[in-house]
Amino acid sequence: MDKRVYIRTYGCQMNERESESLAAILVGSGYEIANDEGAADIILLNTCSVREQAEAKAIGKSNLISRGKNREKIVGIIGCMAQNLADILPKKSPNARLIVGPNRIEKVPAYLDQLLRDSNRRIIDTEMGAIDPHFAAARDEKKVKTSMFVSIMQGCNMGCAYCIVPKTRGPERYRPMEEIVREVRWLAERGTKEVTLLGQIVNNYGANCMPYVNGKSPFVQLLEKIQQIDGIRRIRFLSPHPKGFKSDLIDAYQNLPKLCPQVHLPLQSGSDAVLRAMKRPYGGEQFLAIVGALREKVPTIALSTDIIVGFPGETEADFEKTCDFFDEVKFDMAFIFKYSVRPRTAAARLGDQIPREVKEARNQILLERVERYSRRYNELMVGEAKEVLVESWAKRGPRRLEGFTPERKKVIFAGTEDCIGQTVDILIESCTTSTLFGRIV
Numbered sequence: 001m002d003k004r005v006y007i008r009t010y011g012c013q014m015n016e017r018e019s020e021s022l023a024a025i026l027v028g029s030g031y032e033i034a035n036d037e038g039a040a041d042i043i044l045l046n047t048c049s050v051r052e053q054a055e056a057k058a059i060g061k062s063n064l065i066s067r068g069k070n071r072e073k074i075v076g077i078i079g080c081m082a083q084n085l086a087d088i089l090p091k092k093s094p095n096a097r098l099i100v101g102p103n104r105i106e107k108v109p110a111y112l113d114q115l116l117r118d119s120n121r122r123i124i125d126t127e128m129g130a131i132d133p134h135f136a137a138a139r140d141e142k143k144v145k146t147s148m149f150v151s152i153m154q155g156c157n158m159g160c161a162y163c164i165v166p167k168t169r170g171p172e173r174y175r176p177m178e179e180i181v182r183e184v185r186w187l188a189e190r191g192t193k194e195v196t197l198l199g200q201i202v203n204n205y206g207a208n209c210m211p212y213v214n215g216k217s218p219f220v221q222l223l224e225k226i227q228q229i230d231g232i233r234r235i236r237f238l239s240p241h242p243k244g245f246k247s248d249l250i251d252a253y254q255n256l257p258k259l260c261p262q263v264h265l266p267l268q269s270g271s272d273a274v275l276r277a278m279k280r281p282y283g284g285e286q287f288l289a290i291v292g293a294l295r296e297k298v299p300t301i302a303l304s305t306d307i308i309v310g311f312p313g314e315t316e317a318d319f320e321k322t323c324d325f326f327d328e329v330k331f332d333m334a335f336i337f338k339y340s341v342r343p344r345t346a347a348a349r350l351g352d353q354i355p356r357e358v359k360e361a362r363n364q365i366l367l368e369r370v371e372r373y374s375r376r377y378n379e380l381m382v383g384e385a386k387e388v389l390v391e392s393w394a395k396r397g398p399r400r401l402e403g404f405t406p407e408r409k410k411v412i413f414a415g416t417e418d419c420i421g422q423t424v425d426i427l428i429e430s431c432t433t434s435t436l437f438g439r440i441v
């Protein structure tokens with residue numbers, strides 16, 4: 001059998017980054033990466049467990065593969081769902097011969113070698129060890145782009161009542177600072193201009209084991225080191241937590257010119273009672289204080305968030321508070337999620353589940369607000385010239401390029417190939433809720 005692998009990625013940016021590393025180490029082990037299922041002999045699904053729907057999608061997909069013309073192929077389920085459902089996956093996805101959690105993906109090439117040798121085997125690995133330094137930094141040189149993700153840590157020590165992530169990814173572990181800096185320098189030497197640092201609570205980087213220096217947390221020290229790297233123009237990170245958003249990080253928005261004026265800060269609910277029930281260790285006042293301090297440093301900073309509607313016990317009054325919070329902060333973007341019960345989390349044991357129709361209605365109400373404020377934020381940019389970092393050709397329309405403002409708003413404009421990877425000044429002429437349109441000035 002040939003050794004062509006197709007990797008399909010579900011879930012968050014961490015999974016995207018890990019699929020990228022996996023592709024690189026597979027190539028290093030003599031495998032080829034296929035761009036579509038049809039051309040592959042092995043199909044790996046890098047999965048997510050954060051909501052029920054994410055799991056249902058991946059299980060459905062794995063069973064679909066086992067039917068049609070792909071029947072002969074090796075199917076592997078890796079990532080968070082492999083970890084979360086390892087005990088039942090052999091029943092639910094009987095054709096999956098490889099089940100590997102997100103903490104052991106570096107073993108996948110060796111496991112595939114074994115499966116190719118022995119067609120009766122199934123391999124399951126859900127060990128939870130230290131971060132493998134080789135895997136964390138693995139990259140295919142040919143796939144280096146203008147904007148890249150860099151994973152700086154693994155796992156989460158919080159116990160948000162609704163969340164499965166601490167169970168799938170384990171406790172917090174950090175990559176050494178020098179390794180991350182070396183990786184970013186390597187990327188910069190190959191043309192990367194923007195890096196997005198990834199972690200479940202990215203600003204908790206180094207929290208339990210690295211010292212503060214001059215009042216600065218390990219995370220801010222890391223930002224300062226990346227600021228020094230030639231070629232890197234923009235630094236972003238995903239996702240910070242309000243808990244560790246202290247003054248050293250807020251000051252960084254003034255002190256570090258490469259740090260982009262954009263923060264994705266998950267709120268989850270505008271009601272203190274719901275936040276308490278969710279076991280989120282902050283209240284609305286604290287969140288507003290962070291927003292106020294950030295806007296004092298950078299008045300036009302882009303602020304986005306995550307919200308869960310319909311957490312058990314969320315009353316109409318609680319939901320109103322979330323809506324009011326939106327009106328007060330005017331997030332320019334938000335992901336609204338309908339609460340999904342995750343077995344074995346603390347919230348799964350709570351009574352008072354919210355009916356599906358109520359969740360749906362609350363979701364719709366918030367989506368309207370998100371749209372209103374996204375449009376408003378974008379409209380304020382019309383007539384302004386913005387520095388756009390050009391990433392690629394736009395998907396639609398000939399000769400049109402796609403890039404992002406420092407606030408990470410997408411801009412589409414007419415241009416030539418040599419703009420890709422460069423920053424250009426674009427006069428913004430019009431917008432929709434999600435995209436800005438303009439021309440080179």
Ligand code: SAH
Binds near residue numbers: 050051163240241
């Ligand atoms: N570590 C990040 C969140 C990672 S999960 C943080 O703490 O901010 C991404 C988002 O999925 C969360 O912010 C939350 O809004 C949503 N989410 C997590 N568990 C969920 C569940 N059980 N139901 C619905 N949404 C959920």
Ligand code: SF4
Binds near residue numbers: 160164165
């Ligand atoms: Fe999940 Fe909470 Fe950890 Fe985020 S901080 S990954 S929501 S447990």
Ligand code: F3S
Binds near residue numbers: 012048049168
């Ligand atoms: Fe999903 Fe795992 Fe990311 S559960 S959101 S893929 S950390």
